[in-house]
Amino acid sequence: MERTLFMNFLAARGLKLTKERMAVLRQIFSIHGHFEPERLYLNIRSSGIKASRASVYRTLNLLVESGLVERISRSEKGNVYEHTYGHRHHDHMICTTCGEVIEFFSENLEEIQNVICTRYHFTGTSHTLEIRGQCRTCKKRKK
Amino acid sequence: MERTLFMNFLAARGLKLTKERMAVLRQIFSIHGHFEPERLYLNIRSSGIKASRASVYRTLNLLVESGLVERISRSEKGNVYEHTYGHRHHDHMICTTCGEVIEFFSENLEEIQNVICTRYHFTGTSHTLEIRGQCRTCKKRKK
């Protein structure tokens, strides 16, 4: 699982397996869905493990490089991440009022992108689609 | 044109039409394509008009609110904007090898997104689709 993959990644780079790095990894994969670095840091803290903000950020970057975690957006108040290992690809809708993130997937959308790539002789390897607007709740509230 | 639209927007809000705001507007619409706030500020400066960074940022936000300008991404080094008025909406393909940016538009893609939004009771106001991969030239070269 992700633990082994991360260990292999570290080994391949001559990096060390520290308790701080393990704590970050464990915490990230225990979070269901999106998270911000600060929340990650606080979660780790409140779980009794001591790790500095610097280490949390450093490990986060390593995890992104390893492909286990992906940065999915930059909000007003910083980056948002999610772990990708064990997660099917999906896109996001983001409510600009409350910040809620809705995940969705559309086979149709994927297919059309392939068609477009072919038309432009482009070899697509990945994509990010972010739809911004208002979620049901915020839309109602505004009335 | 954009000038009139912006003036109407300001008037509707009881805001004033200042030379600084006009300078920002003029500069933005003279830039073909994407720009960053800092570049905008420097351009205005070097064109002889004096306007502070604060005013540039403040006006930029007003323009986004008015719908004349759109923030298209948040890069490592700040936000990237483009003016939308007089520009048809489009998405981007980015070659990860050479950095080339291909703009494209697909009515199909737009429609499917509307369908998805409806399904999730989400009121989409804008979106960003970025397809990463290799352009024709780089693909050929790699062989």
Place this chain on the structure above:
DNA sequence: GGCCCAATTGAAACTTAATCTCAATTTCAG
């Protein structure tokens, strides 16, 4: 196990984009 050294850590300083403060200035309705 124990040695050794490169990698890692934490605390605090730093960086950078963007926002805020507030006194002085400017706009514009009347």
Place this chain on the structure above:
DNA sequence: CTGAAATTGAGATTAAGTTTCAATTGGGCC
């Protein structure tokens, strides 16, 4: 033209994220 309200600029402030560097630690090697 006048005055109230909005705006401006310079510099202070904020906050996310990175860097610095001395002290600590992991892990290959014997």
